[in-house]
Amino acid sequence: MLNLIKDCVVKNTLKVERAKKNLTQADLAKLIMVSRQTIHAIESGKYVPSTVLALKIAHIFETTIEEVFELEESDWSK
Template sequence: MRQLRDIHNLTQDEFAKLVNVSRQTIISLEKGRYNPSITLAFKIAKIFNTTIENVFIYEEE
């Protein structure tokens, strides 16, 4: 996600505001410590004009 954010020249704070979450949530997502809700995943993919699969990798537990 960070690579996509960098490509779009968005800071963590700017991106957080676009998807209506805290900057801490963006940090946790980028570090892999937090899995987004399906709604948040769709919002993020939409901002980057791509699919959820291109932003997040699903790993079975």
């Protein structure tokens, strides 16, 4: 099961959502209490956030998790 999760690619609109709110990576990181590097890693697809972190991000952008994060189509067939 862990390998399935590890191999999944999660697309996100984090950079777009930040731009809408005029937030830098550092600004968002401070709001959700993580490092700027964590935000960068999420945006670049190198890190998939926990459910709690995804919920915090969605809350900041006043939207749903599904509006910010989405599995690649190919991951549904794994």
